[in-house]
Amino acid sequence: MMSFPWEIENYLETHNNRLHIDGLSAVDLGAEHGTPLFVFSERRIRRNIDRIRRAEKLIECRLKLCYAAKAMSTMGILRAVKNAYCDIEVNSGGELWKALEVGFRGDQIIFNGTSKEIWEIEGAVDAEIYAIQVDSPLELALIEETAKRLGKRANISLRLVPEIESATHHGLQTALLTSKFGMMPDEALRSFQQYKDSPHINLAGIHLHIGSQNPSAAAYAEAFEILFVNLHEIYNETGIKLSHINLGGGFPVNYLAGEENEQLFAKDRIEMFAADFDPADAIQNAWLTVKRAVENANASQLLDDITLLLEPGRSIIADAGILLTSVRNTKQRPIARSGNPDHRPQTTDHWLLTDAGFNLTLSMVTYHWYYHLISASRAGEDHNFLYKLAGPLCDGGDVYFDVEGLARLPDHRGLPEDIKLGEVLAMFNCGAYTMAQASQYNGRFLPAIVLINVDGKPELIRRRDRFEDLITNDIY
């Protein structure tokens, strides 16, 4: 039996030439629910959470894992995350509401965001969440005022922006002074001094997030050291012993699925897309680095009883989601040479027009993100015939290659020869930052979502939009 780099034992497999997800035929799921269709695996979500949670055994403090809901927050997915005993990180009053609605307790929730409104702060204070992660001194003042008005004490953590460069996409860098996030360490220190005696503010922690799809395991050690230096200074200057530190998310997912072909991708793109390290190992290494620093500083008491928070999104949900899309049109054109030299030149461009475009995978155009794609009905065949691929939108940028010709994506995709109308294609690693950013652009229905539960049963967790959903809030 042939085996392909994208295959994952007991999860993504080829049977009878067809792609199977958790033992179910992708083609049958597509036929039953229609495409485009997102299929998620609850077992994979659990496996991904457990993989990160292994860190707890490797370090000497409590670990609190908070799933970054922004990556994908359909209620069925939030329920699956909760049932895996994982806590949650939210980014708006809307996500906070969803988290509470699905049954997370306040102490399981942390709340990030650069532009929180008063009603959002009220919601967080009222729910007595584990930490509001504060983005500026001004926001801290608003939180104190709100907590005072509500007669409560808000748990807060200050987000630092410590200048850690990560070799990820610019839009995913979040720990640079040039980024819009967080406060400078000296601003944070002044805030700790100012609010340490406030009856309405519980100064609980500090936070940073290196950036998403971060290819460097060593960056976590650097980040943890920075947090420790700040923890130490805050203690020395204010006497406050923080109860938690938060290292953010950012663990990478290998998007290339074996396509590490330097003719298709520039080297730095390969490094980012194929980044692969074990989060637990990275955290263990970071812990050991900090432990040495702590011992040198004679400050072990600062880590006694501390809780380490992580807020991973992508590494929990990306590879648990597959997007099934059908070919709705084909055409042939004389070959265009806009970007990469292809490794298997053909004289004609064979175009496939699918029913999923950047309405469902926005990052394909914004970040030139790569999602590996195969034929679900002929998964076991050679994928050597080259096609140009495009989505359904009336927008020239809705293509699977780099329309600007800057070779940030391959010009062509390899699939079996003679792809037919209606053939179902499967895009891997589509669980994160896809449906969460999807739109009804061009009057296209948001798709159905199936979650294959831990017992291997497919559950519809979102029905496909109907006509009325396109105008739900319109007044006319």
Ligand SMILES: Cc1ncc(COP(=O)(O)O)c(C=O)c1O
């Ligand atoms: C503050 C914060 N935490 C967590 C995350 C989740 O990152 P990822 O999905 O890469 O794990 C993000 C996303 O960029 C973020 O901005």
